[in-house]
Amino acid sequence: MRRIVADYPLVITALLLSLFGVAMVYSAGQTDTPTAVMRVYRSQLLWLLVGMLGAYGISRSSVRFIEWVTVPAYWLSIALLALTLVIGAGAGTAASTKSWLAIGGVRIGQPSELAKVTVVLMLARILAARREPPKSILDLWWPALVVAIPWVIIMLQPDLGTGIVFIGIFFGMLYWSGVAWPLLLLLASPVVSLILSFSTGLWGAWFLVLLALVLYYRPYLVEGIVLMVANIATGVIAPILWEKLAPYQQNRLRVFIDPSADPRASGYHVIQSKIAIGSGGLFGKGFTLGTQKRLAFLPEQHTDFIFAVVGEEMGFIGVTIVLTLFLVLFLRVTQIAGRANDSFSSLVAFGLMASWFVHVLVNVGMTLNLMPITGIPLPFFSYGGSFMLASWLAIGILMRISGEGRGKAAFKKS
């Protein structure tokens, strides 16, 4: 038997978040006109228990075992993801997507939640295998491919929110593996071009910045040319891509800029969410007493917009508590990554943290219209079995890594 590992700060923070989350899911079900949401907190509680059991199981295994299952787990998750394109179904704000695996109309899980974990593992494996951190864009093709395969499938579902999480994981782990800042910037540049291309002036300015960056960083000539071409290309195809977006997707992006543009549909969610949060004030309206929620003005109050319920019922105090718990969790995981035994473990830990961080940033930002609405759940809070399970499996992995870690910061030589 291995020694029992229990990273108390980690587990307790995650447990507090989960219990707070279940309480909010319960509250979300307490509406004046009863809905099916009324009882979902029970299954959420069940999934939490299952997830904790899974986490305990994993924490009793070993990092080597985890590393060993990485490749098959990765391909299994890809296969499941691919299957969603055939027998997928949607739910909630993502009703039009196919992110759920469904058999005979019964949804049995979101493979993309599993894929987030397996992609982190797979990326960690590949990046850890290198002696040197990637120094050029050409060095990145293999890690890029690992992320690109699931990303393409997810974008085909289409599930923009989860797609963003994968990009966050990719950049976070590249950073952790030691890729230089300028290279990351160059890598991100086509995305920036994509966003800025809607304003010719901004895009032109960005292009000059990029040129300076390329000259400063001095990548290979081919790379430099590829980058510039990629930036021009994304700038040119962005309007075409825009046209290709479904009207509801276009609306969501428009509404992000101006929620009042479409107050009865896409903008409605954001406006109602802000009203809920703003009317919560410092102390909130009290547990289960949010009027916005009770009267169903809040959309998806038990999944994507659960944080608005926190804001309305628990006020700024509650928001601060939840965000602080998340910060504590993330700092703890970063710490675990920092003192992990080996680069694989370290990368896995940081990758999992990066994944959650993007979730929290986008989800919480969305409730205040700081981020576009992308149908992305809040870890440990949003109702959903797959995500709860995946999150607690990740906690299990982190427990294991923490347990095998040197128990102190890496720079203090052991």
Next chain:
Amino acid sequence: MSFHPNDIARRTQLSSVALAAGFILLLGAFFRTQVLDHRSYVLQSEENRLRPIPLPAPRGIIYDRAGKIIAENLPAYSVSLIAPSEDSLRATMKVLQSTLQLTDGDISAAIRRFRRAPTRPTVVLPDASIDVISVLEEHRIDFPRLIIQSVPKRYYPDGPLVASFVGYTGEITEDDLNKPEFAGYKPGQIIGKGGLEKQYEPILHGREGVRFDEVDARGRPVRGVGPRPDLDAQGAPPMKTNIDMDLQRYAASLFGDSLMGGAIALEPKTGGVLALYSHPSFDPNRFTGGIPPDYWKELNTDPRRPLFNKVIQGTYPPASTWKLATANIGMELGLVKIDTRMPIACSGGLQYGRRYFRCWEKRGHGSLNLAGAITHSCDVYFYQLGLRIGLNRLVAGGVDLGFRERSGIDLPNEYKPRFPSKDVKTYYDRLFGRNWSNSETLNLAIGQGANSQTVVSMAKFFTSLATDGAAATPYLVARPPERTPIMKLTPDQIAGLRRAMAGVVSAGGTAASANIKGVVLAGKTGTAQNTERPDEDHAWFVGFAPADDPKIVVAVFLEFGEHGYYAARLASKIISYYLKVDVKPELVEAGG
């Protein structure tokens, strides 16, 4: 990867700082929303959950001069639905169709109402029967978005009898909502659509109240009594009119089934309208809560035009009733006195230029003075008087007497009379082209030609004859009398004209049959040429009584009435009813 401890430590630190910074920014955003902007969001969330349910105000009750009710409000029930979307409204109405006995017309009307005001409760049945209401109350739990409201419903106890002045009410239209006078109005409200209801809408309307119901996002009421600060509807004050309902009823009864036309009775000194009736009429009660299409069609296709107010909208040649205007102009100019004879005696007509102008009396009246010419309505006399005055002075005199203007009665949609402008040449050039002849003077002098007057404008003119030469503006609702001196005659001259008019209704006059025993009635008949149906002239009578101290002025117009004395008989009955005297039983046929 670069797994050197120093690198890792640096990245750990950098990441931690970045994470903390990100959370501080996020917390800042929440602080701004939840603490700094808290109040504004609280307001918005209150607005969200409180749905205003309008409480209609009862319209002001309209009384006659004796305090009898002309228009009142009966309790009625309206059924409304709060619908989040048109589809939902349609679906709910489908379910309710049989219970509410909704017709397809009701459904499309409700859909139209919803489109105009999606946030207000949509009225499905404006006037539901008590049976329907009790069935609905039983099933209320099944239809949480149903609102059953007690609404005041306009009711006119005398219906068609008062339609010609009281008008009717109906739901405000989209066009109305865009007008400045309806600035504060909301879709679905009931407004006055005609008559007094329209004229005094701002007074009669009262103030709509509001009740707040707590609703969920789909507009379903969630609690019976939530926080609902009520704002009670404020009923309008009662409105007293000058109408004498007994007289109105009596005047209306005189028209029977066959006659068409209108009558108006005024107090000569104040202009107060005692009765105003246009026949045939319609039932304004059936207009409340939407005009039934078949009734609307029936009214619109009726050749007798019941919706057309013949007292204030019909314009007809005033015919011989206008001879008093000619006489007045001639006397003012000093061209004639009441006993002045014209050079040419009446032999049944007058040769003027190449045309022969007939008198209505083919046998001729012989030589008459002005008083006799009025009494016998001699056209030949007035042809000569007209020529003596001249077209320019005749037109100018008519304009000064107010024949180009509306009477100013306090009713909407009064038609403007037709009369030449003082710029006579331009007016007739435009009317006939350049080659019109002076013979127009002759037509004008006897009340024909380019002269069409409303019944009310003639009645107004006669109030000046009935008094001291000042015309009183007719009004239905109490206000200080408005009198315009239009005649510049001495009391003696006016008395002379009155005596001549009294002759009209006495033996030998054109309306001798309309005489009233014990009361001296003065007036003037008119038989207007009908261009549409030459054989059926229109009949006029405008008069007052008692001649020496007039208490009432009556104008009666009968479309296709053939001869003025038919109108005169109606008028004399109205007058005698008002003055409480009997009509002289024997009927003496006479010309005129």
